[in-house]
Amino acid sequence: MNQGPDSSSTGSQPSPYERLGIETGASFEAVQAAKQARLEEVGENPQARAQLEAAYDAVLMDRLKERQQGKVSTAALNASAREAKAPAAAAAARPSLPSLPKLPALPKASLPSSSFSLPSLELAEGQQRWLPLGGFAALTLLLLFTPASSAELVLALATLFSVVLLQRRNRRFLQAVGFSVLLLSLGLGLGALLLQVLDPSLPLGLPLDAHQVQSLPALLLLLLGALLIA
Structure with missing residues (x-):
């Protein structure tokens, strides 16, 4: 299992990621789920629960530092990729509706002109x-x-x-x-x-x-x- 950023400074102590049992690129939901699972495993042991809470806070701090430095975590990249694929997948799954037939263009109604124009002079016949x-x-x-x-x-x-x-x-x-x-x-x-x-x-x-x-x-x-x- 990958070690978190703090593993080199803690010696033989497990890193916060190891303590929670997650990878460094785990999503926020995975971090929360791992924390709940570990808390249920240790039961009412106050020392173990305090260590899990500290590990959880350390992971959140690492994520905050990455965001402040402009780094994007693997989980965030994966989430963005899933969001980009979701509309395309939904559009592909949506059944195509039959196209409506085009209505024929109606001829423009020509109204008789009521304007008063000058007459033309021509001698009548017959x-x-x-x-x-x-x-x-x-x-x-x-x-x-x-x-x-x-x-x-x-x-x-x-x-x-x-x-x-x-x-x-x-x-x-x-x-x-x-x-x-x-x-x-x-x-x-x-x-x-x-x-x-x-x-x-x-x-x-x-x-x-x-x-x-x-x-x-x-x-x-x-x-x-x-x-x-x-």
């Missing part, structure tokens, strides 16, 4: 040309040959008709409403200017009320918008 011409011609006749009080109703019908035509052409309802209201407002503004510079009467002796004169530019702009705004 039915998209003749339908506005016929409809606004009928509305103009209705404006000219009905009482002046019906001018607001004619403008409301013309604006609604313009919204329908623009929505059918560019498939954007909000833009169709916006352009129709804008053209109506511009037309009414031009009509107000006409009332200041023109005599509110047309050739062929057809007298027109001020509301009818102001409504004519609005009908014209709504027609042009339905024919040109793409």
Whole structure:
């Protein structure tokens, strides 16, 4: 059995490690277990128990000196190696779970853009040309040959008709409403200017009320918008 660090200085006396019956590289748990075993062996002999306690204290002092000098005992190295191997062994013993199948990537939902963009001007063809011409011609006749009080109703019908035509052409309802209201407002503004510079009467002796004169530019702009705004 290996002798402890103090064996050379004690002569024929057993070293603390020999007295406890352990090796110099024994772990702390082994030192405690050896001490308990030796105490049980000597029973109630006070001298033997005192020698075992002294040997135990000497071993602890040796371990404290080694730690202060930066030395690592064999037991500490073995314990570190066991701790390093423990996670790897646990991971190897753990059963591998089956991998979940990957979900297919969902296509990104494209939301329709609600931004208001400038229109492109292009003359309508076919039915998209003749339908506005016929409809606004009928509305103009209705404006000219009905009482002046019906001018607001004619403008409301013309604006609604313009919204329908623009929505059918560019498939954007909000833009169709916006352009129709804008053209109506511009037309009414031009009509107000006409009332200041023109005599509110047309050739062929057809007298027109001020509301009818102001409504004519609005009908014209709504027609042009339905024919040109793409």
